[in-house]
Amino acid sequence: MIDWIERQRYIIDFTLSSLLRRKVKNFGLLALYTLIVFILASTMFFTYSIKKEASIILSESPEIIVQKLSAGRHDQFPLSQMETLKKIRGVAEVLPRLWGYYYEGGLGANYTLLVPPVTTNKNGIEETTDSITSVENKENAPDNPDKPLFQYNDTKLKPGTIIIGQGIARTRNSHVGDFMPFRAYDGSIVGFEIKGILSSESELVSSDLILISEQDFRSLFGIGNDFVTDVTVAVVNPHEVSTVASKIVNILPDSRPITREDILRTYESIFNWRGGMMIVIFSAAVLAFVIFAWDKASGLSAGERQEIGILKAIGWETSDVILMKFWEGAVISLTAFFSGAILAYIHVFFTGSLIFEPALKGWSVLYPHFVLTPFISVEQLATLFFITVIPYTVATIVPTWRAATIDPDSAMRHSGD
Amino acid sequence: MAFFLIIMLEAFILALLIAQASLNISSMQGALKEKKTLVRSLKLTDLCLFTEARYTRHLSQADLNTPFQDHPLSLEHFPSGSFTLPTNLISKRK
Known part of the structure; x- marks a missing residue:
């Protein structure tokens, strides 16, 4: 050897x-x-x-998103149709989503504006989930490892305030307390106070996000109270997601259900x-x-x-x-x-x-x-x-x-x- | 002999990097969990990878006519279009 x-x-x-x-x-x-x-x-x-x-990350995305289609394009979803969806057997919960895009001409940047979803707790009281949104805590430095990476913002998002993603804060050099101007649908300029900045750890999903209150979102884009962007559907039995999706198309032929599986497969490709x-x-x-x-x-x-x-x-x-x-x-x-x-x-x-x-x-x-x-x-x-x-x-x-x-x-x- | 030393050193560095990767995965579980929480609580559907067009920002929510959405003969012109395929929802129908 x-x-x-x-x-x-x-x-x-x-x-x-x-x-x-x-x-x-x-x-x-x-x-x-x-x-x-x-x-x-x-x-x-x-x-x-x-x-x-x-x-x-996306394994936590909604089980089914239902969009309304009009002339082949994504259109606003009428709130009245939510009741129809709730009546489908196997549906556990139907929640509206309000979100859209805002193009800022000065920077040439596209933002995603989103209203934190509202859920109803066991006592029937509405609560927004922005209270569990992770917000950057500047004191969370590596020199203080005992503190959690994220600090939860316990205050609800009030009208006139927004929480922005790290990418927006970096590009605009914006800080908490600054006012961010937006041009509304009718040409008027409205300013929102930046109440928080989403964590840098979550940039992969939140870099361009702006969390805004429902009232501000509707007044900025001129969307009536009877419409939302789309709705999310939670299903009782996870094995029945595709069955429920087919039922949705049968009942609402002008709708387009997108399941979590579809979202995951999109990112696989x-x-x-x-x-x-x-x-x-x-x-x-x-x-x-x-x-x-x-x-x-x-x-x-x-x-x-x-x-x-x-x-x-x-x-x-x-x-x-x-x-x-x-x-x-x-x-x-x-x-x-x-x-x-x-x-x-x-x-x-x-x-x-x-x-x-x-x-x-x-x-x-x-x-x-x-x-x-x-x-x-x-x-x-x-x-x-x-x-x-x-x-x-x-x-x-x-x-x-x-x-x-x-x-x-x-x-x-x-x-x- | 020097060659063996170099190869052994490189193999050792690569093994160290793999070990560091597995350690990193466990240390980054907290950050991954936070991202999952954010996706669940805000009901997000997509990664923020390409913000240049609405159909590349939310790939899974794009219109079915995405590649031709501006005009029936319009070809995809955003650079990120070269990293992505038509959404699964479209290709599934073919």
Whole structure:
């Protein structure tokens, strides 16, 4: 066993010195190879983590959302139809949702305005859920770890006040106590006092959110008291969600139910490899690998053939030559794999996907600053290993085997150097 | 020998990062729980990833005619459209 290890060591030493003789070429190759692994690994880590996080967070989204459709577009939902929904067997609760978009021309930013839903407690008293909205607590610094990450705002959202997301606060440089002007539907300007800022931890879902009272929302957009944006439906038995959704369509043919399953499936397909940008990244990486493999499989350079001829002439076996070339491929591909994977991890989970950000941001003015939960697994790394290291190593061995099986004399004569 | 040391060092760093990832997942459970609470209490439906258009901000709530919503012959022109596929609700019907 020790002899075998020693043999491998000598061959690797020779391989490394052989690689170092062609420094520029091999370091260039290593850098390019590392870059390809880095891009593939970054894409893999980012997409998997964001999909996993979306599936966890959105598992709490409403069981069914019912929209009203008019001429193929989302329209306001009449409150009178809520009673119809409540009568469907299996429906536990129907709640209205009021939300919409506001485009601020000055910044060119789109905000999502939302009225915190109103629920009825056991005593039949209405209570808004804004009392459990997580709001940034500036005193919650890391130097005070005993305090919870979030402080609950116990005060109800009063008319004339709003709570804004971190992205809006950052873009506008707004603080608690500032007034934020809005242009209402009738052209009048109304100002709302910022009562709180949603936590930076929740930016992935709340960066562009503005929580506003129902009264202010209706007066800002001119929506009558008989209409809401859409309604949420809670179902008694979770297994009956699709049945209830079908009943809703039968009873209200101009409605469109969107189930939690639909929402989760939508986010499963995001960043899918068939999507435009993803297919560009993957095809570029695949093309680069094809070029690598082609370069290797199309034959060895004259210098390399001469080297093999000399090695065989001085007594190296064919198996030794193949072993040497195997190690040559392994040295480059293993170094590139580890370096690329480490750099990708740092890129995605420590720098917040800095390189991807401009592409993800697109034309958005508001973009959430979020730290992804690092959902990575050994399986992901194994997949990356098999699609990057194995093809290159195999592509290195095949032409070597062809060159190593020919006569050393002819290998040296036809070197051309 | 130096090569082995470098490879071992890189493998060790990668193993450390994986260990750090699993530790991070447990330490970030609080933040994940808060996000879930926010989604449940405000009845949110989507991640705030692309705010450039209403149908990319709320991907799951978009109109069924989303890719052509401005005009029947209008092609998708927002950059985020290149990261997303038509919503599942649309592709399911095909």
